[in-house]
Amino acid sequence: MDRPLARPLYAQVKDALIRRLVDADWKPGQALPNEFALAAEYGVSQGTMRRALDELAQANLVVRRQGKGTFVAEHTRERAMFHFLHLETDSGQRAQPESRVFAMKAGAPTREEARRLELPALARVVRLSRVRLLDGAAAIVERIALPGARFPGLEKMDRTELPNELYALYQSRWGVSVARAVERLKAVPASAEDAGLLGVTVGTPLLEIDRLARALDGRPCELRLSRCLTARHRYVSELV
Amino acid sequence: MDRPLARPLYAQVKDALIRRLVDADWKPGQALPNEFALAAEYGVSQGTMRRALDELAQANLVVRRQGKGTFVAEHTRERAMFHFLHLETDSGQRAQPESRVFAMKAGAPTREEARRLELPALARVVRLSRVRLLDGAAAIVERIALPGARFPGLEKMDRTELPNELYALYQSRWGVSVARAVERLKAVPASAEDAGLLGVTVGTPLLEIDRLARALDGRPCELRLSRCLTARHRYVSELV
DNA sequence: TAGTGGTCTAGACCACGCT
DNA sequence: GCGTGGTCTAGACCACTAT
Secondary structure: OOOOOOOOHHHHHHHHHHHHHHOOOOOOOOEOOOHHHHHHHHOOOHHHHHHHHHHHHHOOOEEEEOOOEEEEOOOOHHHHHHHOOOEEEOOOOOOOOEEEEEEEEEEOOOHHHHHHOOOOOOOOEEEEEEEEEEOOEEEEEEEEEEEHHHOOOHHHOOHHHOOOOHHHHHHHHHOOOEEEEEEEEEEEEOOHHHHHHHOOOOOOEEEEEEEEEEEOOOOEEEEEEEEEOOOOEEEEEEEO | OOOOOOOOHHHHHHHHHHHHHHOOOOOOOOEOOOHHHHHHHHOOOHHHHHHHHHHHHHOOOEEEEOOOEEEEOOOOHHHHHHHOOOEEEOOOOOOOOEEEEEEEEEEOOOHHHHHHOOOOOOOOEEEEEEEEEEOOEEEEEEEEEEEHHHOOOHHHOOHHHOOOOHHHHHHHHHOOOEEEEEEEEEEEEOOHHHHHHHOOOOOOEEEEEEEEEEEOOOOEEEEEEEEEOOOOEEEEEEEO
């Protein structure tokens, strides 16, 4: 267990732990064994195991709490707000927008959906449209495409029963944990449909957020296009 | 040296090192003493010093290179592109935009400038306007406000001689190292002036990036408002 | 060959959360 | 009081860079 391979030990251990998370060996919210137990199991020192666990914590895959233990990360409201919602009011407050899903339908992927979700052309996607409210007013139009194979039964659910926190649902219902995402932003004019849904005139500048989310296993699991009114809100990004 | 204060040792050492960077005790590009020397100097173990240095590296304040040493971070073209330029082409390529400064003038700060740059109302700011080209076409209108006290002599420089990489200039000429920044994004309609400079019609949706940059000492050192055409470009943000 | 940062270990003690 | 993660130490060895 001490051959100096290309990849350092702590990284190999980290990979092994991620595999166990992917396999749902430990489930969201559950505690992992403590550092000593894990170190013994993998035949490494506590320090090496600690480094692996610290890196998992940095990637938000686990949460470590002094005196309590190390827990598999859950998609709670807090995590959604701090890590996957970069919109805030002009005064700097973040609030989870309410959602109203007005359409859900399955179909064949477009060429772009197939490419970006890494699906075969014959796969099916479930498409979901919703309007989201900020401070009670319609502010976001959202169109979501999901690989049907990963979310069986979704299209038969009642769209009005879908929760606001989709990521928590993906995780609890289908074991799909969104681990990271890339967002691409543009300023676009409101289409006729956007305008109608948001109550603005056609051509009003909207902030378009194109998000591709990836699950724990690294594969794409959601494609989401949000068009946001930024009259009283803004998107925040921290640079170092 | 082993009293368990509120703040852990490695954090105290890190703060002490940052103070020395702020004081320009070590200058950008220069090597710091090695881990053992620093550890001895501060009366801590090499492991503790390593942790402090690793955190500085993570904040991009120093760069560590195996076999060579630890160096004070410089504002190079690479750093600007990877850390302070989130615009890329629709095909995913990043290119540093060329710049043409068309105005530079000093004056009293507006109320908002004074508040956000944390300046007294009687201070002076230097304002600088430029158009930036992406792929040869005007794509960004940028308005920058700087605290005059921190950049003496700037307003007397020839605006046509200002380099593309302003952060490298701030660092080399005035010892002001931009350490981090917060960007706030909105979609806004092009004003008459924007439209003229960018060659688009009034009301065209533009991506507005409002950036407040902070120096090593944590104080604000630049306020920058960029309005960007996103017809063929996009802003990228990574979420974890 | 010498000097640097990177990895790994083993062990002591501290701070926190519970019961 | 006990179990957890968090800090700190001391020391060995590896990998990279330069001379």
